[in-house]
Amino acid sequence: xxxxxxxxxxxxxxxxxxxxxxxxxxxxxxxxxxxxxxxxxxxxxxxxxxxxxxxxxxxxxxxxxxxxxxxxxxxxxxxxxxxxxxxxxxxxxxxxxxxxxxxxxxxxxx
Amino acid sequence: xxxxxxxxxxxxxxxxxxxxxxxxxxxxxxxxxxxxxxxxxxxxxxxxxxxxxxxxxxxxxxxxxxxxxxxxxxxxxxxxxxxxxxxxxxxxxxxxxxxxxxxxxxxxxxxxxxxx
Numbered sequence: 001x002x003x004x005x006x007x008x009x010x011x012x013x014x015x016x017x018x019x020x021x022x023x024x025x026x027x028x029x030x031x032x033x034x035x036x037x038x039x040x041x042x043x044x045x046x047x048x049x050x051x052x053x054x055x056x057x058x059x060x061x062x063x064x065x066x067x068x069x070x071x072x073x074x075x076x077x078x079x080x081x082x083x084x085x086x087x088x089x090x091x092x093x094x095x096x097x098x099x100x101x102x103x104x105x106x107x108x109x110x
Numbered sequence: 111x112x113x114x115x116x117x118x119x120x121x122x123x124x125x126x127x128x129x130x131x132x133x134x135x136x137x138x139x140x141x142x143x144x145x146x147x148x149x150x151x152x153x154x155x156x157x158x159x160x161x162x163x164x165x166x167x168x169x170x171x172x173x174x175x176x177x178x179x180x181x182x183x184x185x186x187x188x189x190x191x192x193x194x195x196x197x198x199x200x201x202x203x204x205x206x207x208x209x210x211x212x213x214x215x216x217x218x219x220x221x222x223x224x225x226x
Contacts, residue, residue, distance in 0.1 A: 003152065003169075031213055042114075042200050042217035043153075050210050088153065090215065095160075095206070097143065097168070098215050102152035 006089055006101030014109050019076040021104045023089030029099075031092040032065050032072040036085050037103075043088055047074070079108050112137045116201050116218035123191055124226050131186045131221050133201030141204040142184040143168070143215075144176065146197040153200070159184055160206065191225040198222050 006023045013019060023032070031050055035043035047058050049065035049072060056063055062075045072089055089101040114135045123129055135142065143158035145168075155168030159178040173195055175187040184203075188195060199221045205212040 031210055033214060035217075040198075040220065040222070042202075042219050045214055045216070048211070048214050092213055092215075094210060094213065097155065097158050097166075098202075098204070100145075100153045100155075 004089055004091055004099055004101040006104055008104060009102070010105040010107070012107045012109065013079055015079060015081060017079055019079055019083070019106060020073065021087060022071060022073045023091075023101045024071040025091055025099070026070070027091075027093075028069040029091035029093055030069065031094075032063070033090040033092065033098075034061075034063050034072070034074045035088040035090065037088065038085050046087075076106075079106075081108050081110055084108050112216070114201055114203050114216050114218040116199075116221050118221060119219065120222050122224045122226065125192055126190050129188050129191060129223075131188075131199060131201075131223070133184045133186065133218060134182050135184075135203040135216070136182065137203060137205070137216070138181065139203035139216075140181070140206040141215075142178065143202050144174070144184070144186045145200045145202065146170065146195075147200065147220075148197050156186065156199075191223075193225050196223060196225050 034046045037043040047063040054065040060077045064073045086103045091099045117132045140161045144156040145153040154170045157176040159165045201218040202215045204215045
């Protein structure tokens, strides 16, 4: 089955730094989703993107739907300790299943 | 409150003893799916269902069964569990109608399964 390429696999950053992660696919999607997962909990939806080129923000989080429809980016500005967790991207085509990236583990050092 | 409910939260069992993990959603979603999560492997899809009585295999269906007799429920059945099925399991659901803005996957809190 298809799994999206997500990078980096892990990040260790200082509190206050900005974070960037991305997700690429060999196939086109018409929806990109970004999730955050805390240890032992289910992923929680952060941002949903529906249009190529779309740029959407949610507080300190900004995500973009790539023009080619084969990639997406998530940026976190001015990181804080509670940003720690695993971030997943997901791609979807209407009428089809959801496909997930392998995750980016984020550690924020106070 | 809109939610996906999985039970149990934690389960320890022995090899070969049949078990069922229940999943229920109260959002009238058409799409439901099961994932397992193992360290370093991300979320891997086991089975998914596009609607009642419609189920399809995901990437790792071996050793699992599902059924979708009602829209709200999507139980995961392990007929003869083995230690390699020890994992963290998630159920999820999504609407497939009302436009793409409704196509967001919502997850349950997870079931940590240990097979001894």
